Amino acid sequence: MDSRDRLIEAMSDLLWERGYSATSPREVRERSGVGQGSMYHHFPSKRDLGIAAIKHNCDALLPPTRDVLLGSESPMERLTAYLSREHEPLLGCKVGRLTQDPEVANDSEMLAPINEAFAQVHSMLVKVIGEAVEHKEIPDHLDPDRLADLLMVTIQGGYVLAIAAQDRGPFDRARLAALDLLNAHL
Amino acid sequence: MDSRDRLIEAMSDLLWERGYSATSPREVRERSGVGQGSMYHHFPSKRDLGIAAIKHNCDALLPPTRDVLLGSESPMERLTAYLSREHEPLLGCKVGRLTQDPEVANDSEMLAPINEAFAQVHSMLVKVIGEAVEHKEIPDHLDPDRLADLLMVTIQGGYVLAIAAQDRGPFDRARLAALDLLNAHL
């Protein structure tokens, strides 16, 4: 792995652990083992490296979601799998957490890959929900767009409550409530 | 308002606008108009002022929630009001946003008031959901604890998606989906 990749890797990890604002170029250098001159050769500013690392984190999050949502099980089984997937809620979401960093939230270039990643998950969910309606697993009076957003905020909001409580309980209960409500219609 | 209160007020606003890590004592001084010596007289460190301001923000959030949830309408109407309340999702939640700041999330004294505030909202919600079950507005096979967490994560997660999209749409759709699912049982 060359310097450029090691810088992105280190910044990506630090974005997750400490956020963008709170991460300094020095920490990135120390963790990656790349020197000062090298770093500013590959990335003219902290922001440029930040954008590259955000894209990296967003890209890493999509394949597992795709695997779960575009599998061969029934639509409802796939939605259940999406909500039941392994998570470490106390660590926060690699992508969602960034939106709460004002320096990121006020920078459209940083927000763009995050929005794009969420939009892709959203459209996959809408597709699966549509299939679930066809299979009569979900009643057709429910709006797929709204439902997709509800499933996504359940995960994202679950991180917030779990961190506040330092306990994954709220995260797990919210997921179960969403499943209870969906399955109540069968 | 004395210096101490003005410091807390300024820090509270900055916590919302910029987060804890990204807020410097200097900004607090400039916004509050309180001098350096004064500031360190009242609060021996940034962290002490931060804790006071977090408590302040948490306290400010409870009364409006109480008004909505402990009103005189039917339980279901109150739950609907909780989800339908005015929000500016693009600004983020004064309390929830703090959980995504690693410096806050790793400090149990800072987390404590946040957790306490969420716990109080949770217990109010459980109470109202229990009443809704009694009034046959919600079926009794749904778990009130889980449901309360789902309603809370809907709000908190809505902020995350709305900021990512720079559009309140996801926030509003998630709230509507939650209401759709609850009302589908009537």
Place this chain on the structure above:
DNA sequence: GTCTATAACCCGATAGAC
């Protein structure tokens, strides 16, 4: 309680040699 001055360190970035 509030003021001004100062400290020691870190930040994000640049310069220029190799």
Place this chain on the structure above:
DNA sequence: GTCTATCGGGTTATAGAC
């Protein structure tokens, strides 16, 4: 591409007079 040296400014305090 990578290195070392350096920059101007900001950060979180501390000191001590008023």
